[in-house]
Amino acid sequence: MAVAVILDGKVAETVCAGERSFGSGVSVTLDDLWAFGSIGKGMTALLAARLIEKGQLSWSTTIQDIYPELKTSIRPEYCSVTIEDLMLHIGGTPIDDIVVRQEIKEIFLSGLPLQQARRAFVEASLACEPVAPIGQESIYSNSGITVAGAMMEEITGKPWEQIVREEVLDPLGLDTMGFGVPRDTLVSFLNHEGTSPVKMDNRSRSNPQATIHPLCLWLANGQTLMKFPQTFQV
Numbered sequence: 001m002a003v004a005v006i007l008d009g010k011v012a013e014t015v016c017a018g019e020r021s022f023g024s025g026v027s028v029t030l031d032d033l034w035a036f037g038s039i040g041k042g043m044t045a046l047l048a049a050r051l052i053e054k055g056q057l058s059w060s061t062t063i064q065d066i067y068p069e070l071k072t073s074i075r076p077e078y079c080s081v082t083i084e085d086l087m088l089h090i091g092g093t094p095i096d097d098i099v100v101r102q103e104i105k106e107i108f109l110s111g112l113p114l115q116q117a118r119r120a121f122v123e124a125s126l127a128c129e130p131v132a133p134i135g136q137e138s139i140y141s142n143s144g145i146t147v148a149g150a151m152m153e154e155i156t157g158k159p160w161e162q163i164v165r166e167e168v169l170d171p172l173g174l175d176t177m178g179f180g181v182p183r184d185t186l187v188s189f190l191n192h193e194g195t196s197p198v199k200m201d202n203r204s205r206s207n208p209q210a211t212i213h214p215l216c217l218w219l220a221n222g223q224t225l226m227k228f229p230q231t232f233q234v
Helices: 039-051 083-087 102-107 116-124 143-157 162-171 205-211 215-222 222-227
Strands: 002-007 012-015
Touching: 039 083, 039 143, 039 162, 083 143, 116 143, 116 162, 143 162
Parallel strands: none
Antiparallel strands: 002 012
């Protein structure tokens, strides 16, 4: 665990405690890279806002707008789902992109390049029955954010990792952030249920929703977000 105290917009104190790797006895430090899991969802939402500012995307852009060729192969309920719906978890998409279908698992074990794998994931996951009526119920959905990330890849022609670095990380000066489990400092950690140590968490296909790893102190610097005043204007 790491804690930062911020007074008057400045970091007044930082402290951390615990082990770098579960059961290792090696103390964690403020210079370690931390696996922050679903913070990737916030990065994907911020990326969407940046692309909207550039006129490449709209909150009302639908899945059918981006993938018109999938109209007959996905559930018709998903055709009108928007980027905003996906960000708000009201798109009816499957809750967990890991356990939804064996077909989805096989896609990401196939060795396809990430963009192709995510494109295949969109079609496979959106062939599943919606978990709730579209736009009527908020149900936390890993797969919905992955679909949104894939839509942004389709629009830009670039992998999510590249565009989030170009549009979010680099402008904010977050040069210590990366993708996936930071294996140089984190050997194993508790799984989501907290029951046993694991060697990996989400696969790289899930980067848009849950595999960012930053230096822990970047969160303490809230002023970095003000580099995007228009994006955060209310």
